[in-house]
Amino acid sequence: MASRFKLAFAVCFLLKLLDFCRGSIVGVCYGRNADDLPTPDKVAELVKLHNIKYLRLYDSNIQVLKAFANTGVELMIAVPNSDLLPFSQFQSNADSWLKNSILPYYPAAKITYITVGLEVTENPDNVSALVVPAMKNVLTALKKVGLQRRIKVSSTHSLGVLSRSFPPSGGAFNSSHAYFLKPMLEFLAENQSPFMIDLYPYYAYRDSPDNVSLDYALFESSSEVIDPNTGLLYTNMFDAQIDALYFALMALNFRTIKVMVTETGWPSKGSLNEKAATPDNAQTYNMNLIRHVINDSGTPAKPGEELDVYIFSLFNENRKPGLESERNWGLFYPDQTSVYNLDFSGKAAVGISSLNGTSSNGTTWCIASSKASVSELQNAVDWACGPGNVDCSAIQPSQQCFEPDNLASHASFAFNSYYQQNGATDVACSFGGNGIKVDKDPSKESDMQMKLRFRETRKTLKRSKNFRLPLAFLYGIGSADEIL
Ligand SMILES: *[C@@H]1O[C@H](CO)[C@@H](O)[C@H](O)[C@H]1NC(C)=O
Ligand SMILES: *[C@@H]1O[C@H](CO)[C@@H](O)[C@H](O)[C@H]1NC(C)=O
Ligand SMILES: *[C@@H]1O[C@H](CO)[C@@H](O)[C@H](O)[C@H]1NC(C)=O
Ligand SMILES: *[C@@H]1O[C@H](CO)[C@@H](O)[C@H](O)[C@H]1NC(C)=O
Ligand SMILES: *[C@@H]1O[C@H](CO)[C@@H](O)[C@H](O)[C@H]1NC(C)=O
Ligand SMILES: *[C@@H]1O[C@H](CO)[C@@H](O)[C@H](O)[C@H]1NC(C)=O
Numbered sequence: 001m002a003s004r005f006k007l008a009f010a011v012c013f014l015l016k017l018l019d020f021c022r023g024s025i026v027g028v029c030y031g032r033n034a035d036d037l038p039t040p041d042k043v044a045e046l047v048k049l050h051n052i053k054y055l056r057l058y059d060s061n062i063q064v065l066k067a068f069a070n071t072g073v074e075l076m077i078a079v080p081n082s083d084l085l086p087f088s089q090f091q092s093n094a095d096s097w098l099k100n101s102i103l104p105y106y107p108a109a110k111i112t113y114i115t116v117g118l119e120v121t122e123n124p125d126n127v128s129a130l131v132v133p134a135m136k137n138v139l140t141a142l143k144k145v146g147l148q149r150r151i152k153v154s155s156t157h158s159l160g161v162l163s164r165s166f167p168p169s170g171g172a173f174n175s176s177h178a179y180f181l182k183p184m185l186e187f188l189a190e191n192q193s194p195f196m197i198d199l200y201p202y203y204a205y206r207d208s209p210d211n212v213s214l215d216y217a218l219f220e221s222s223s224e225v226i227d228p229n230t231g232l233l234y235t236n237m238f239d240a241q242i243d244a245l246y247f248a249l250m251a252l253n254f255r256t257i258k259v260m261v262t263e264t265g266w267p268s269k270g271s272l273n274e275k276a277a278t279p280d281n282a283q284t285y286n287m288n289l290i291r292h293v294i295n296d297s298g299t300p301a302k303p304g305e306e307l308d309v310y311i312f313s314l315f316n317e318n319r320k321p322g323l324e325s326e327r328n329w330g331l332f333y334p335d336q337t338s339v340y341n342l343d344f345s346g347k348a349a350v351g352i353s354s355l356n357g358t359s360s361n362g363t364t365w366c367i368a369s370s371k372a373s374v375s376e377l378q379n380a381v382d383w384a385c386g387p388g389n390v391d392c393s394a395i396q397p398s399q400q401c402f403e404p405d406n407l408a409s410h411a412s413f414a415f416n417s418y419y420q421q422n423g424a425t426d427v428a429c430s431f432g433g434n435g436i437k438v439d440k441d442p443s444k445e446s447d448m449q450m451k452l453r454f455r456e457t458r459k460t461l462k463r464s465k466n467f468r469l470p471l472a473f474l475y476g477i478g479s480a481d482e483i484l
Contacts, residue, residue, distance in 0.1 A: 024293045027054025027076070027310040028331065029263055030064070034317040036334040040067035043314070046336050047073055053400070056262060056310045058118065060101055069108035072398050076113035076262070076310075077102070079134060081123050087116065088133035094141040103145065110393075114138055115262070117155040119198060121177055128180045131155050135187055150391065154188060156196040156262045159241060162248055168301065169229040171244030172251055185254045192256075194308070197245055198263035201237040202285070202325075205276060212237065214276055218266075219288035232300035238264065238289065243301040258306075264289065265312040268339050270325035277325045283340040286311055286331075290342075366419035366429035368411035369436045377411045380431040384414040390421065 030043065038046070044067040047055060056076040057064060068075060079087055079097075086093040102111065116138050117131040135153050142148040159165060161181065163174035173181055188195055205217040215221040217237050224233040225240065234240045242259055249257055266285035270277030289309065298305035316330035316339070330339055368377055385392035394401040395410045415435045422428040429435040 024296050024306045025054050025308045026290050026294060027056055027074070027308070028052050028314050029056040029058075029310050029312045031058060031313045031315065031317050031329075032061075032064075033319045034315060034334065036318055037315055038334065038336055040064045042336070044068050044071055044073070046332065047071070047314075054308075054310070055314075056115075060097075062101065062105065065102075065105040065109040065111075068110075069105060072110065074110050074112045076115060077111055078118060079114065079116045079138065081118055081120060081125075081127050084117055084120075084127045084130040084134045087137055088130040091137050091140060094134070094137035095144065098138070098141040098145065106147075107150075107393075111151055113152050113154065114142075115154055115156050115196060119156055119158045119160075120180075121160050121174075122158050128177065132180055132183045132187060135184070139187075139191065148191070152193045153191065154193040154196050154260075155184065156198055158198050159200070159245075161197075162244060165241060165244035167227040167229060168232070168234070168240050168243035169227050169247050171247035173248050182252070185249070185252065185257065188257050189254055194258045194260035195245070195249065196260050196262040197242075198312075199238060199241050199261050200264060201241065202266050202276070204237055204241075206274060209276075214281075217276075218281060218284050219292055220284065227300075230301070234300060236288075236292070238292070239299040242307070243299050246299070246301050261307065261309040263310055263312040265329050267325035267328045268330075269328035271323050274323060274325050277328065279340040283342060286342055364424060364437050364439045366412075366415045366424075366435050366437055368408050368415055369434050370408075372411075372434035374407060376432065376434050377407050380434050381407070381411050381414045384418045384431070388414075388418050390414050390417040392417075 028047075030047075037043070040061070040063045043064075047068075048071055052073065054074045054076070055068070056078075058078050059080055060077040065075070065077075087097070116135045117127065120128045120131050135155060139148060139153045142151055142153070161173055161177055162171055164170050164172045185195070187193070201212075201217040205212045205214060213221060216225065216235075219236040219238065221235050224235050226233055227243075232243070234243075242261070245259055249255070249259075266282040267274070267277040268279040268282040289311070293307050293309050296304055296306055298307065311331065313329045313331070315332050315334055316328050318327055318334075320326040328339075331342055332338055368380075372380075381392075384390045392410075392414055393399060395413050396402060397405075401410075401413050411434075415429065415431055419428045419435070419437075426437070429437050
């Protein structure tokens, strides 16, 4: 119990700069190209039941937004390719879409990303030139209502944006896309938005089984592929594809843009010559994928780098054209039963980062002082989450940093967020003397050190008359005796 407490506490504590309490996350894509899917309300139940906390949509369907209101599930919504023309032409189109179709459901529907355009380089109608103007108009619309920091704007791509992806160090964008990619990369860098890529080792294996081993595609390989230019060793294709993208970005000198995998997965069924499309392989791929990203292990070129991924897809979609596999990417059948078992409970895919690999050097944290009184802490939290402009949604009930549910850790969350947002200066950790700076990664404390520090806080809280929570709940999980 103590270690669970420690993990939950520390997870929400070790905020890497502005990435509030995130770490790598695993979400799921909710494609709806089918005529037999459950209603959005039922889907929201299913998603909650399986502890899926991040969902990617392919449009901004109002029924779906309503169904996910107040579920805490973070949503990535989309402006589809068919809307790029009006969105790129007139600012007023983006403004009125936001005002009439999105804001009425926000923030109950917790939208955090808008993808403008979907794999435009694959689109038969050449709409590529419209993407960046549309992205800019959507961003401007968000700015008008002050949401540009809460909701990020980007666009998704297929790996086809690269003309070369092997070896990873040779990764390069196809220069015939430069006319729209270059301004897009500038936009992403300027607005700290991620580059979104859809990655499918499945296709690489299917189309080239002689050159790609199944184990390598499934994260099961015992041998390594070496990049002759860098000497980096690759044990799976997923990493190799991501690094190809990193190298392509670096080649154009865009070093700060993060990569986000907006689709990846494995089909559970295919046509005759798609022998690798089986439930076993799909389960293996997705399970290994989750394990691989959730601990922030990064890629060979970027070890320790956070990487958010979305698994494609929630449901099998019976109206998708093409080979049999196209209709069989789902984790669930339309009747909501699982195609194969994938653990979305517990730590695996709930958006909790593991703490291994977080280095403490150069980093300081600001936490609640154990000497602060409850009322002082409460006032400071109210200030930080109000005028201080900290996004405190994560410490609301049922959100990822609510537990342990006690004022000391909620205050520490708010203090540290404020501190990191405001340049990590001494002044930004003052809070009327109730904040203290620590330069040691709190997750690396020994159990004994943590217990001692909390015993102090507990005493302080106990002293306060108006502290209403029973002691057993003081640290959120389990009884206080188990912890102390
Ligand atoms: C798409 O349109 C842009 C300009 O609108 C043009 O530069 C580009 O060559 C076109 N691409 C293709 C594949 O037709
Ligand atoms: C680059 O993109 C163009 C236009 O889509 C395509 O015709 C060409 O085959 C691509 N080149 C490579 C090397 O993928
Ligand atoms: C395998 O790689 C070789 C050389 O790298 C290439 O000539 C061949 O076409 C590839 N085979 C397939 C099925 O892609
Ligand atoms: C993270 O997961 C990968 C894949 O399961 C594993 O190889 C690696 O050792 C893990 N890293 C840490 C730091 O736990
Ligand atoms: C990562 O954390 C887990 C759980 O705390 C632990 O079992 C594992 O050994 C750690 N891995 C490394 C490389 O520290
Ligand atoms: C940061 O910490 C790592 C180990 O966690 C160490 O190898 C490295 O030298 C440290 N860097 C600095 C600048 O202190």
